Amino acid sequence: MFTTLIDANTLSQHLDDPKWVILDCRHDLMNPDFGRNAFAEGHIEGAQFANIDTDLSGPKVGADGVFRGRHPLPDRATLIETLRAWGISDDSQVIAYDAHGGMFAARLWWLLRWVGHGAVAVLDGGLAAWNAAGLPLLTPALPRTHGNLTDKPSLVRTVSVGELVENLDSKRLQVIDARANDRFRGENETIDPVGGHIPGARNRFFKDNLQADGRMKEAAALKQELSAIVGAPEKAVMQCGSGVTACHNLLALEVAGLSGAALYPGSWSEWSAAPSRPIATGPA
Known part of the structure; x- marks a missing residue:
């Protein structure tokens, strides 16, 4: 089980493992469309796109009308359902990556730990390390079978x-x-x-x-x-x-x-x- 970091070569050896779920967290604070467009141009085989603004954050204004910040935590039940839709189950090994030194992938790492899932790691060096290892990028995004992740006691x-x-x-x-x-x-x-x-x-x-x-x-x-x-x-x-x-x-x-x-x-x-x-x- 990988719980902090994973290197590109190790990840490349598990691309066909059905229990491994890879999520692309690329984002640009000044250009909200950057991540999805970059994902469409090429991503690690089997990866799915995780949007920082919509998938990994909740509404900026709470039900009480109070501003909660630019990227407040998502509703816990909503997040669980999003994670399940990506194919994440209790026995899944999740890998998050970005192209920014892990600054956005770490958010997904923390959120999974927040809902009690410890088997999550960040690709060390991100997409740059993947490219430096001479590993390929693909453009099709393949659908995943719905996962059965359960909400467990938080690890954070x-x-x-x-x-x-x-x-x-x-x-x-x-x-x-x-x-x-x-x-x-x-x-x-x-x-x-x-x-x-x-x-x-x-x-x-x-x-x-x-x-x-x-x-x-x-x-x-x-x-x-x-x-x-x-x-x-x-x-x-x-x-x-x-x-x-x-x-x-x-x-x-x-x-x-x-x-x-x-x-x-x-x-x-x-x-x-x-x-x-x-x-x-x-x-x-």
Whole structure:
């Protein structure tokens, strides 16, 4: 069972395995059609397309009329049905990939763990590693038999915006922000109209988890780097712009053997939407 990462050559040996489900998570925050168009142009054999905006996220505004962030968690039952439609069952090995160092594939990895499915891994190095290995891409998308995945106890934790408001005083939790440094400092209004970060947060840009070739750094290196930032994982909360790339830091922590950190799903897009919540700018 693969639970964090898998390399391209190993994946290529399981393309005909009916218990393996491969999902293409390519996305572009500035071009919503990019992922589906890229998938149509070529994808790993047997892969299906997973849309970050519609399949892996819920409505931006809750039933109470409150904004929940750009990519809030989907309804749990709806997500289970989406996963089943992709052919995922309780005995499935799921592989997620993208072309962005795992920043979107990690969201699917985390969501499957959220519904209690541990046999899910991210293709290390993504599509670039697959191409570098000389492995082919196909264009037809083949239908899958409906799966029978069941909802099981979650393998991950979340924290709410209310808990982080309380944490401003208690300082019980350490918030780690996965956004790029300029966004963290409040200097990128194109993506974050309201710039800055949660007071007391520290910055760990998700790309700092990667080697130059786009593959994840070795576990020992990640452990050394992340331990200096995170401290006690069980007291750490990962966030980003909308709860997507924060999952990359959670994946890196898992690879490093530093399990237990939580996700703040609403992340900066939810936090910054309320003028009553304080904002810090500049470096941590």
